[in-house]
Amino acid sequence: MEKFVRHDGLVAPLDRANVDTDQIIPKQFLKSIKRTGFGPNLFDEWRYLDEGFPGQDNSQRPLNEGFVLNQPRYQGASILLARRNFGCGSSREHAPWALMDFGFRAIIAPSFADIFYNNCFKNGLLPIVLSEDNVESLFKAVEGKEGFRITIDLDSQQVIPEAGEPLAFEIDEFRKHCLLNGLDEIGLTLNEADSIRAYEERRAEQEPWIFQ
Amino acid sequence: MAGKTLYDKLWNAHLVAEREDGSALIYIDRQIIHEVTSPQAFEGLRLAGRQPWRTSASVATIDHNVPTTPFKSAAEIKDETSRIQVQTLQDNTKEFGITEFGIGDVRQGIVHVMAPEQGAVVPGMTVVCGDSHTSTNGALACLAHGIGTSEVEHVLATQTLVAKKMKNMRVSVEGELGAGVTAKDVVLHIIGVIGTAGGTGFALEFAGSAIRSLSMEGRMTVCNMSIEAGARAGMVAVDDVTIDYVKGRPFAPKGADWDKAVEYWRSLVSDDDAVFDEDITIDAADIRPQVSWGTSPEMVISVDANLPDPAAESDEVKRSGMQRAYEYMGLKPGMPVTDIKVDRVFIGSCTNSRIEDLRAAAEVAKGRKKSDSVKQVLVVPGSGLVKQQAEQEGLDKIFVAAGFEWREPGCSMCLAMNPDRLEPGEHCASTSNRNFEGRQGNGGRTHLVSPAMAAAAAVAGHFVDIRELEPA
Ligand code: SF4
Numbered sequence: 001m002e003k004f005v006r007h008d009g010l011v012a013p014l015d016r017a018n019v020d021t022d023q024i025i026p027k028q029f030l031k032s033i034k035r036t037g038f039g040p041n042l043f044d045e046w047r048y049l050d051e052g053f054p055g056q057d058n059s060q061r062p063l064n065e066g067f068v069l070n071q072p073r074y075q076g077a078s079i080l081l082a083r084r085n086f087g088c089g090s091s092r093e094h095a096p097w098a099l100m101d102f103g104f105r106a107i108i109a110p111s112f113a114d115i116f117y118n119n120c121f122k123n124g125l126l127p128i129v130l131s132e133d134n135v136e137s138l139f140k141a142v143e144g145k146e147g148f149r150i151t152i153d154l155d156s157q158q159v160i161p162e163a164g165e166p167l168a169f170e171i172d173e174f175r176k177h178c179l180l181n182g183l184d185e186i187g188l189t190l191n192e193a194d195s196i197r198a199y200e201e202r203r204a205e206q207e208p209w210i211f212q
Numbered sequence: 213m214a215g216k217t218l219y220d221k222l223w224n225a226h227l228v229a230e231r232e233d234g235s236a237l238i239y240i241d242r243q244i245i246h247e248v249t250s251p252q253a254f255e256g257l258r259l260a261g262r263q264p265w266r267t268s269a270s271v272a273t274i275d276h277n278v279p280t281t282p283f284k285s286a287a288e289i290k291d292e293t294s295r296i297q298v299q300t301l302q303d304n305t306k307e308f309g310i311t312e313f314g315i316g317d318v319r320q321g322i323v324h325v326m327a328p329e330q331g332a333v334v335p336g337m338t339v340v341c342g343d344s345h346t347s348t349n350g351a352l353a354c355l356a357h358g359i360g361t362s363e364v365e366h367v368l369a370t371q372t373l374v375a376k377k378m379k380n381m382r383v384s385v386e387g388e389l390g391a392g393v394t395a396k397d398v399v400l401h402i403i404g405v406i407g408t409a410g411g412t413g414f415a416l417e418f419a420g421s422a423i424r425s426l427s428m429e430g431r432m433t434v435c436n437m438s439i440e441a442g443a444r445a446g447m448v449a450v451d452d453v454t455i456d457y458v459k460g461r462p463f464a465p466k467g468a469d470w471d472k473a474v475e476y477w478r479s480l481v482s483d484d485d486a487v488f489d490e491d492i493t494i495d496a497a498d499i500r501p502q503v504s505w506g507t508s509p510e511m512v513i514s515v516d517a518n519l520p521d522p523a524a525e526s527d528e529v530k531r532s533g534m535q536r537a538y539e540y541m542g543l544k545p546g547m548p549v550t551d552i553k554v555d556r557v558f559i560g561s562c563t564n565s566r567i568e569d570l571r572a573a574a575e576v577a578k579g580r581k582k583s584d585s586v587k588q589v590l591v592v593p594g595s596g597l598v599k600q601q602a603e604q605e606g607l608d609k610i611f612v613a614a615g616f617e618w619r620e621p622g623c624s625m626c627l628a629m630n631p632d633r634l635e636p637g638e639h640c641a642s643t644s645n646r647n648f649e650g651r652q653g654n655g656g657r658t659h660l661v662s663p664a665m666a667a668a669a670a671v672a673g674h675f676v677d678i679r680e681l682e683p684a
Contacts, residue, residue, distance in 0.1 A: 017529045018508050022648045027629045031293030033251035033300050051654040054293055085409040091344040093360035114444045115358050122362035173233035189370045192229055199228045199239055209465035210241050
């Protein structure tokens with residue numbers, strides 16, 4: 001997994017609540033059996049005016065000029081500012097894969113859907129929860145000044161906007177540790193293989209049918 | 213000391229290790245695998261030179277991509293990328309020695325229909341699948357939830373998940389359900405009440421006399437949509453209905469094991485003095501047949517109501533969401549739900565494709581005909597076995613006589629990864645679980661309803677209150 005320690009980047013504001021994973025990466029693109037290559041189809045139905053399908057030359061497609069990620073001022077954005085319940089819907093990990101592949105490293109929102117939130121961490125994408133008020137003021141700041149940047153410092157758990165006060169955020173210790181060090185979770189768990197085996201033995205006594 | 217909730221009990225029974233940072237390692241009894249969210253997980257195993265921890269814990273099938281017209285081999289799937297995924301699952305399960313119910317197997321079907329049907333899910337289990345509607349299986353008093361592909365790989369390799377305990381929420385539906393009100397209406401109503409993020413961070417237990425009165429199929433419909441209420445996991449406590457359902461299924465315990473199992477399963481209920489972080493009670497008498505009107509499952513309303521006015525919504529974020537939904541759906545505030553015309557109808561999905569659902573739809577279709585204004589009515593059974601059962605009961609003939617199409621099992625138009633889909637602008641009465649923009653086809657407009665309401669809309673050409681349907 002890619003490490004996340006400190007990141008400074010341009011912010012793009014996506015002013016919608018309940019953005020679902022069908023929107024983040026529409027189902028026709030889930031057919032790939034790889035983890036990469038989803039970026040060009042991130043938010044496909046909002047970004048392009050025609051209907052997308054896998055394997056297309058996206059540079060030839062008509063763009064929806066009004067969509068925020070198509071506006072010149074947000075080109076190169078690596079931090080997405082979003083509204084509540086971001087990432088609701090399906091469990092597809094293709095959603096964080098697409099966001100990463102597009103170039104995002106962090107998402108800031110008042111709340112995230114559980115499975116999406118969890119999936120982000122497996123891929124080095126940092127989802128940050130801030131209060132509705134703080135998110136609202138960031139929206140104002142970002143929309144108010146072209147080129148608005150934010151620095152995210154994971155170790156000190158701070159979002160540092162280029163203007164204004166730093167904002168603290170919460171993150172679970174284990175996830176932080178894995179992100180800071182880019183750790184392979186499976187490898188970590190396999191260090192506890194003995195505990196897993198011991199558990200299985202106990203369980204097999206009580207509920208043998210589970211192991212048949 | 214306060215008693216334990218069902219979720220507390222399931223959690224405790226699966227704790228392998230607790231870590232200092234508050235996370236825990238929990239044991240996973242059953243993993244269900246399908247073709248869309250597993251290829252990268254198997255690839256990860258291969259790259260790291262790892263083997264599955266316990267192959268008998270996994271069972272696989274194909275559902276998301278499969279055509280619902282008959283086919284005999286992967287080679288017959290026209291869409292190239294679908295074909296590759298179906299083929300890849302076949303290859304992976306073979307390579308790693310995992311049971312797959314594949315093409316032509318009568319047990320093949322939608323993951324969450326197949327698993328309980330086979331008894332591959334029994335009470336007291338932890339169940340995961342790379343699919344958010346894994347919560348369906350919680351109807352059997354399991355801790356069942358969706359996971360991402362990295363976690364699919366993690367479970368394959370270690371048989372565990374790194375997890376954090378969720379909070380407890382109980383939703384009790386008390387009293388008797390009115391005529392024409394089904395499990396689907398119950399869960400849509402619940403989502404309307406608590407909102408699509410209302411259950412975020414919680415394990416949801418559905419309780420109360422109205423829930424207990426539901427069949428196993430009905431409970432699965434309710435638990436299925438826990439995720440639309442924001443909760444990864446939904447569950448119902450064990451009772452006789454649960455145990456009768458599991459008995460005799462192929463993977464279920466037998467002989468002495470069965471007796472031992474039943475004795476243990478009886479304990480899988482929340483203690484009387486258990487404390488829930490959130491406890492909500494809903495009066496069953498308030499629930500009427502539901503229709504979703506917008507692009508989020510919480511945008512749902514009773515069939516006898518008029519569409520809500522965004523101007524009356526005080527929350528700004530919600531109001532702009534409603535306005536956008538009206539634009540997308542091509543509807544106007546204030547219009548009666550029954551004025552919404554329907555272009556296509558989809559009866560199927562892991563929410564409503566079990567035998568009971570098909571019976572309910574057939575009861576409405578019997579002796580009636582699809583409206584001329586409706587282009588297509590798809591009836592897609594949840595598994596090969598559901599299809600077989602329906603055909604034994606003659607339901608297929610009823611559907612065909614009514615002008616509905618009787619198809620092969622799969623996810624079909626629930627997410628339109630296969631050729632079954634809406635055209636831009638079309639309205640669909642759908643028994644599935646998501647009405648997101650483009651879910652059933654680019655520009656398509658989904659209305660979530662129960663199977664009976666879907667069949668009634670197919671006959672009338674617009675939504676009708678099932679309670680007022682004229683006799684056939
Ligand atoms: S039927 Fe629909 S919701 Fe259910 S597993 Fe298939 S695609 Fe997902």
